[in-house]
Amino acid sequence: MEILKKTRKIFDQKGYRFFDNGKPFNLNIIGVRSDERVAGKFDDSIMVLYRDQIRDWRVFVAPLTTDPGSFYLRKPLNPNGTLIMLEGQYTGVYKKGIHGRTWTSGGYPALEQCGDISYVRDANRDDIIDIDKDNVITGNFKTNIHRAYKNKVAEFIWKWSAGCQVLQDPKDFDELMKLVDNSLLFGYPNKFSYTLLNQKDFE
Numbered sequence: 001m002e003i004l005k006k007t008r009k010i011f012d013q014k015g016y017r018f019f020d021n022g023k024p025f026n027l028n029i030i031g032v033r034s035d036e037r038v039a040g041k042f043d044d045s046i047m048v049l050y051r052d053q054i055r056d057w058r059v060f061v062a063p064l065t066t067d068p069g070s071f072y073l074r075k076p077l078n079p080n081g082t083l084i085m086l087e088g089q090y091t092g093v094y095k096k097g098i099h100g101r102t103w104t105s106g107g108y109p110a111l112e113q114c115g116d117i118s119y120v121r122d123a124n125r126d127d128i129i130d131i132d133k134d135n136v137i138t139g140n141f142k143t144n145i146h147r148a149y150k151n152k153v154a155e156f157i158w159k160w161s162a163g164c165q166v167l168q169d170p171k172d173f174d175e176l177m178k179l180v181d182n183s184l185l186f187g188y189p190n191k192f193s194y195t196l197l198n199q200k201d202f203e
Contacts, residue, residue, distance in 0.1 A: 003049075004049060004057055004059065006202060007028075007030065010197065010201045010202070014089070016089040020051070024050070024182070024186055025185075026050060026188065027183050027188075028050065029094075029111075029193065029195070030047045030049070030194075031064060031195070031196040031197065032044060032047065032066075032196075032201075033066045033067070033087060033197070033198045035199060037130075038127055039127045039128070041156065042065050042157065043063075043065070044063070046062050046176070047060065048060040048176065050179065050183075060175060060176070062167055062168070062172035062175070062176070063169065063172070065160070065161050067157075068082045068084065069159060069161050070127045072162040072163075073125065074126070077162055078121065081123030082162060083121060084119055084120050084121070084163065085117060085143060085165070086120060086133070086136065087198055088118060089193065090115065090116075091193045092193055093113060093114060094111040094191070094193075094194055095114045096109060096110075096181075097144075099111075099112060100146070110145060110146040111144060111192060113140055113144055114191070115191075117139075117143065118136050118138045121137065143164045144165075145176075146165075146166055146173070147172075148166055154168050165194075
């Protein structure tokens with residue numbers, strides 16, 4: 001399986017931990033950021049590499065955004081700018097929790113941030129993703145991994161991300177959460193790691 005070999009090689013080169021104890025559903029959840037710097041489209045991807053019930057390797061891949069949408073780039077929730085997650089490996093930073101809980105809504109199950117992740121803030125209020133690695137901040141800003149629409153595929157990011165990792169298709173999101181549930185059923189703790197790579201890593 002070429003994508004498995006390539007990903008493991010990238011992890012080795014970067015000194016990242018690849019999760020494989022030979023048992024089912026030890027999930028490697030990976031975001032892959034594209035080179036496109038204009039915000040608005042689901043032009044990134046999410047991969048999950050794991051062993052199934054008979055311990056064969058499986059690869060789940062789906063469209064994702066690793067960047068905020070143009071709405072929040074133009075109108076940041078924070079006056080210092082909109083969050084953009086930095087590429088890297090973040091161990092045990094997500095749990096099965098709730099996304100979108102408000103005074104009027106109970107939200108829905110998603111991967112909720114529970115640990116520190118590193119970011120930059122894009123403050124110039126345009127549609128271009130700007131990553132200034134001289135101004136890194138680290139913390140838990142609830143940049144969850146969630147879906148866009150509940151019942152249809154989103155065409156544009158718009159308000160769906162102010163820094164979260166967002167799946168374009170709700171069916172793909174449901175599949176991701178089934179993998180999370182299976183991992184929990186097999187006895188793994190409710191702590192999931194996330195590794196954000198760049199498409200250049202695969203070239």
